[in-house]
Amino acid sequence: MKEIKEILLVVNPIAGDIDKKDLVEDFKAISAKCDVEVFIYHTKGEKDIKHVRKITRERKPFKIVAAGGDGTIKMVAEAIKGLDIPIGVIPSGSANALALNLNLPKSLEEQINVALGQHYLDVDLISLNDEIGLHMSDLGINAELIKNYESSTFRGKLGYLLQTIPTLIQSKYPFNFTVETKDTTITEKGVLLAIANAGKYGTGAKVNPDGKLDDGVFEILIFKNLDLVEILKTLRNEVNLSSDFIKILQTEKAKITCKEPVAFQVDGEYLGETKIVNVKILPEKIKIAVP
């Protein structure tokens, strides 16, 4: 008798403002062909980490597939931290930066096949204060934009676009950032400080040429140029990054201090304002299915 294995599919119903009915049906159909049963959890927006952890303990899935945006993947990574369970990703959020950095395919069928497949990347886990980050976190203008987006009624790319002007008007820039690593301490004025494990933002903007998700280090980028419009254009991938624009440090551990509290986001989730961020690479990694 063949052993039937179970996968946990975590679906964020609101992510990307897209209906996930077809996604779920296609996922079940392709899984059935691979003799895999699917248990589905629809996220609630509250206590999801706790629920996913509980279901994982009870049902012991051999893999968890996250269908949502970056926030959903981050939530799943937090839920199963310390457990040796691989993750699959079906990008279906308004921001899919991790999927972009993992080079996941465009078509849903291919994405499902990759998620169900056996090729994995051991992705670094970054601890930022009490949070886990996988690809891009930042302090400053981009986090302010995410804050405004999260409190607005419009979802998706349009939602971000609509918040651009109010964010520019309300921004408290420039910010004073001090970064301490084991080798150096620097203080810079800037509009944005990014803590990058990956190379690109979800828009495709390649801000961190040295970024590799699995290299055991992260980069700190300080956007020194104070031209907000230019920076937002760069983040939206409309113009190339200019060389006098950015300062880059590569490290495994850093303490970032701001003079005043600054907006902070981790993998697209706004976390409020903070003056201190302690960042370090965790010893454990997370296995994510890749093409």
Ligand SMILES: Nc1ncnc2c1ncn2[C@@H]1O[C@H](COP(=O)(O)OP(=O)(O)OP(=O)(O)O)[C@@H](O)[C@H]1O
């Ligand atoms: N059922 C739900 N109702 C409301 N919010 C939810 C629900 N499930 C998850 N969420 C919220 O969705 C967010 C994560 O969304 P995710 O990043 O995966 O997709 P997204 O489309 O990029 O999201 P967003 O449009 O908010 O950027 C979290 O803030 C989480 O609390």
